Amino acid sequence: MAGTWGRFNIVALILGFAFLYLPIILLVIYSFNESRLVTVWAGFSTRWYVSLFSNRGLMDAAWVTARVAFISATVATVLGTMAAVALTRYTRFRGRLLFSGMVFAPLVMPEVITGLSLLLLFVAIGFERGFMTVTLAHITFSMCFVAVVVQSRLLSFDRSLEEAAMDLGATPVKAFFQVTLPVIFPAVISGWMLAFTLSLDDLVIASFTSGPGATTLPMRIYSQVRLGVTPEINAISTILVGIVTIGVIVASLVNKRRRVRQWRDEQTAAQI
Amino acid sequence: MESLGSTRRSFAPWLDPNAEPYIRFENVTKSFGDFAAVDDLSLTIYEREFFALLGASGCGKTTLLRMLAGFEKPTSGRILLDGQDLLGVPAYRRPVNMMFQSYALFPHMTVEANIAFGLKQDRMPKAEIADRVAQMLKLVRLEQFAKRKPHQLSGGQRQRVALARSLAKRPKVLLLDEPLGALDKKLREATQFELMDLQQELGLTFVVVTHDQEEAMTMADRIAIMDRGKVMQVATPAQIYEAPASRFVADFVGAINMFEGEVLEAAAGRARIRDRSGVEFSLDNGGDASAGTTAWLAVRPEKVQVTRERPDGAVNAMEGEVWDIAYLGDMTVYNIRLNDGRLVKASVLNSLRRIEDALTWHDRAWISFAPDAGIVLIR
Numbered sequence: 218m219a220g221t222w223g224r225f226n227i228v229a230l231i232l233g234f235a236f237l238y239l240p241i242i243l244l245v246i247y248s249f250n251e252s253r254l255v256t257v258w259a260g261f262s263t264r265w266y267v268s269l270f271s272n273r274g275l276m277d278a279a280w281v282t283a284r285v286a287f288i289s290a291t292v293a294t295v296l297g298t299m300a301a302v303a304l305t306r307y308t309r310f311r312g313r314l315l316f317s318g319m320v321f322a323p324l325v326m327p328e329v330i331t332g333l334s335l336l337l338l339f340v341a342i343g344f345e346r347g348f349m350t351v352t353l354a355h356i357t358f359s360m361c362f363v364a365v366v367v368q369s370r371l372l373s374f375d376r377s378l379e380e381a382a383m384d385l386g387a388t389p390v391k392a393f394f395q396v397t398l399p400v401i402f403p404a405v406i407s408g409w410m411l412a413f414t415l416s417l418d419d420l421v422i423a424s425f426t427s428g429p430g431a432t433t434l435p436m437r438i439y440s441q442v443r444l445g446v447t448p449e450i451n452a453i454s455t456i457l458v459g460i461v462t463i464g465v466i467v468a469s470l471v472n473k474r475r476r477v478r479q480w481r482d483e484q485t486a487a488q489i
Numbered sequence: 490m491e492s493l494g495s496t497r498r499s500f501a502p503w504l505d506p507n508a509e510p511y512i513r514f515e516n517v518t519k520s521f522g523d524f525a526a527v528d529d530l531s532l533t534i535y536e537r538e539f540f541a542l543l544g545a546s547g548c549g550k551t552t553l554l555r556m557l558a559g560f561e562k563p564t565s566g567r568i569l570l571d572g573q574d575l576l577g578v579p580a581y582r583r584p585v586n587m588m589f590q591s592y593a594l595f596p597h598m599t600v601e602a603n604i605a606f607g608l609k610q611d612r613m614p615k616a617e618i619a620d621r622v623a624q625m626l627k628l629v630r631l632e633q634f635a636k637r638k639p640h641q642l643s644g645g646q647r648q649r650v651a652l653a654r655s656l657a658k659r660p661k662v663l664l665l666d667e668p669l670g671a672l673d674k675k676l677r678e679a680t681q682f683e684l685m686d687l688q689q690e691l692g693l694t695f696v697v698v699t700h701d702q703e704e705a706m707t708m709a710d711r712i713a714i715m716d717r718g719k720v721m722q723v724a725t726p727a728q729i730y731e732a733p734a735s736r737f738v739a740d741f742v743g744a745i746n747m748f749e750g751e752v753l754e755a756a757a758g759r760a761r762i763r764d765r766s767g768v769e770f771s772l773d774n775g776g777d778a779s780a781g782t783t784a785w786l787a788v789r790p791e792k793v794q795v796t797r798e799r800p801d802g803a804v805n806a807m808e809g810e811v812w813d814i815a816y817l818g819d820m821t822v823y824n825i826r827l828n829d830g831r832l833v834k835a836s837v838l839n840s841l842r843r844i845e846d847a848l849t850w851h852d853r854a855w856i857s858f859a860p861d862a863g864i865v866l867i868r
Contacts, residue, residue, distance in 0.1 A: 381654075385654070386581050482641045485641070
């Protein structure tokens with residue numbers, strides 16, 4: 218192995234992975250620290266996980282985040298999918314360039330600006346800040362990510378499938394729900410997961426648009442860290458890392474299994 | 490099979506002046522920007538006809554089919570089906586069904602569900618749907634594959650599912666876009682005959698788009714040759730081959746030798762033409778040639794004889810050298826190079842197993858053809 222890989226490559230690999238994962242590994246290790254001091258190791262313990270679940274502030278924040286992420290991801294997926302369909306189907310409507318520009322602008326817009334402008338809007342129309350406003354803000358900025366994911370799937374979608382459905386008597390709406398949507402559904406789910414993750418870890422926009430009683434988990438963690446990092450923060454961060462890791466692994470396993478099965482089916486079909 | 494063949498031969502509603510066409514394209518134009526994909530085209534198709542639209546890619550044949558299916562709107566002109574103007578009738582309400590080139594099978598549905606899709610749209614009772622699906626599966630011999638998904642089928646099976654799905658609603662007209670394009674040669678030939686039998690059995694009108702002339706010749710009652718959005722000729726396969734209306738059609742279908750020349754004499758259907766190299770030809774089928782104009786003499790390779798000596802009494806003969814020989818088993822194709830450098834193609838049926846005294850490269854040879862073997866084209 219060493220002969221073909223070369224010493225330089227191995228060193229580069231180790232350094233690269235260390236750069237990426239050392240901070241996370243440290244965080245995970247110290248979440249099991251007995252000591253109250255974050256940087257001093259005093260033996261293995263799970264006490265911070267226990268105390269985490271009795272910390273009302275953090276638990277409430279986690280619940281708020283989960284609800285915001287679920288609702289905003291769902292609404293953003295519906296809107297983003299609709300935008301993607303409009304952009305791929307109707308290639309020649311007036312103002313298409315403007316429309317696509319406006320859909321995708323939030324991708325490159327600094328979050329601070331998005332957050333600030335939303336804040337100004339909510340203040341101007343006298344919308345009381347809280348759960349609703351954070352959710353709306355998250356829908357706004359995650360919708361374009363969904364649109365990008367779904368649009369790239371739709372570009373490779375064989376339109377004759379939809380035409381075949383209409384040819385067989387389905388109205389355009391029925392054709393979309395019975396044929397197009399089921400076929401592009403994996404992309405829609407990916408879009409939803411992306412929107413969910415984006416909402417889960419957003420701090421900047423939430424800070425601008427949230428109000429009392431709707432503190433999200435990232436906001437809570439950030440404000441606690443300013444008073445000093447506690448091992449509880451390490452514990453909840455480890456849980457988050459765990460959830461995301463499991464999610465990624467499950468998604469890729471499911472994907473791989475489906476691909477293998479499809480490949481095998483095609484091989485047997487070719488032999489018949 | 491024999492009875493089907495004989496009804497087929499006597500089927501010719503286009504010759505009957507009282508027959509009412511089933512599908513009518515009236516001055517149909519379809520433009521995409523500045524480009525006219527279909528250009529002021531008129532065409533009639535009769536009930537129970539197997540009609541082929543033949544042309545190179547980009548000639549507008551698929552656009553024409555898509556307008557009939559309702560996926561494209563004509564820029565101008567009318568399309569009538571059984572007397573009804575189709576303008577404003579959306580695709581999902583037209584009594585025509587289409588088999589797509591890519592088959593367009595719904596990948597998330599089983600074979601059964603694919604075939605049942607159109608019936609469900611019509612809210613047909615469940616029991617009736619099941620009956621019809623079973624009947625369709627039997628028709629295309631896929632009974633044991635009902636529960637499979639499209640990706641679990643071979644190319645030929647997918648093609649048959651697509652066919653079953655498009656026939657399930659018993660459409661008045663079936664449109665087929667390059668139906669055999671994705672199949673290998675052997676399967677394609679077998680499927681051609683299956684399609685023809687099916688069309689006869691169900692008494693449907695088939696409109697098929699193809700770029701494969703052999704396919705069109707085999708299957709169709711009539712063929713429309715298309716080029717750049719226009720119909721060049723509509724006729725039976727034999728007429729297209731033996732009496733092409735123009736040089737384009739003659740050249741497009743099969744191989745042909747063409748001699749440009751001046752018409753010396755044209756009377757009572759006969760014509761005499763002097764070729765560029767000074768050789769004179771006499772033809773029984775003068776077409777519309779008139780004396781003093783330029784015309785083209787066209788003769789198919791299989792109607793050209795190749796001999797070592799000038800045949801006695803040959804009216805149309807030229808001398809040359811054997812330039813190329815392609816031995817195909819059942820026949821041999823010779824390319825004879827005339828004295829002025831032009832190549833003439835002649836295909837000779839190998840009806841005897843004679844090998845000695847066969848013509849070989851660089852032999853001197855004569856080509857000749859009978860007065861009724863060629864035709865005169867003025868366009």
